[in-house]
Amino acid sequence: MVCRFLERAAIVEAEAEAEEEGSGSSGSGKKKWAACTLTDVEEVKQVLRMLPTWATTIPFWTVYAQMTTFSVSQAQAMDRRLGSSFEIPAGSLTFFFVGSILLTVPVYDRLVVPLARRVTANPQGLSPLQRISVGLLLSVLAMVAAALTERARRTASLAGTTPSVFLLVPQFFLVGAGEAFTYVGQLDFFLRECPRGMKTMSTGLFLSTLSLGFFFSTAIVSTVHAVTTSGAGGRRPWLTDDLDQGSLHKFYWLLAAISAVNLLAFVAVARGYVYKEKRLAEAGIHLVAHDDDVLVHA
Template sequence: MDRLIGNFQIPAGSLTVFFIAIMITLGFNDRVIMPLMKKREGRPCFTHLQKMAIGLVLATFGMRAAQCARKRLAVAKANGGLNPLPIRVFFLLPQFLLVGYGNAFMPTGQLDFFITESPTGVKTMRTGLFLGTLSFGFFFSSLRVWIVNKVTGGKNGGWLAKTINQGRLDCFYGLLTILVVGEFEI
């Protein structure tokens, strides 16, 4: 994708800087939304479970990455793999912001849950429990990538091919969307 801003080229690995939406959302939520809702309703506006649900909903909408990947792949095929593609990198910005907003709610809701709902005997372990769930999440994420590579790997490398224009990243994001929606059932 075209990553130029004037003469400066944004490094591809630094696009996650747009997850700054987490800090913006947390600050806005704590300083504006929560006080307004508390004043209006007389209680905090979101329970920890509601925060987790909001995070999942935003993460689901953030999986519009599947549509972005499909569009990028179509442009790559139409342009014969021209590098860089005639798509601005800011095309990805909405999904980074949505996932960032979701991450502002989901982990804070989980931490609130562990702090307020844990039995007295495990109060000292609550942060460890929270970090343990994150660790297991990262582990299973790596496992999911390995499984997808094994199941979809073909002569072109499957969904997560070494060359992005030969893979089907849109299918992988579609799978992630299904898994996030499935979390509502659990």
């Protein structure tokens, strides 16, 4: 039912045929815009079907952006001593982020996939969209953990104590695990669903969600800073250079809320999405010699 109007592009209208016959034009001079092949129309429709999924994966990378920005600022305000003489650099906490990814991948392959196969009867364990949904859920939990950690850090700091930087490990771990699911799920989805003639677009679609996620993060930070510093009545800005004077935890709660709403939107989109292979089979169209460029009716 999606984009049915595009099917008109594959129909040679009677008026166009009459004009060509009257002008005595040869087949080589036929106007290319008069009709497209079935493959051309299906490729455009397929890309349009993918756009809602593409759009709802952007907020994950907005959460991801916080791991290299505000989470590092949190680390700078915490106790980073390891032993009596060594202090952990704030920026090196991404080690836990990368470690989470390296740990999640084998756990998924060895534990999650066999269990998921029994439940879903899918040889891959989880479908690409299911993988992405798990990653989006983990991003929500990461922002909840970040908000709770920052609230505890600020309370302790105002009371004269400095909590350990290792309190930040859960949010790094959750975002890292979320990336392992989302990253692989996105690549699998775009490579699997993009038409063969547009395979190079699959990587571009994935990378665009990452870049737009960082752009969206900048836009939210700018908006929140402008809104929370423009009012009167002694309202404290959420985002300040000195975290103790701000309310970073409220910003994290905002991101958690945005991510939760986005997760619901993604689930709604995913439930209504039909994978290309199944959709073409139901329409009586089969891929010839595993080549997406050739479609034939059964």
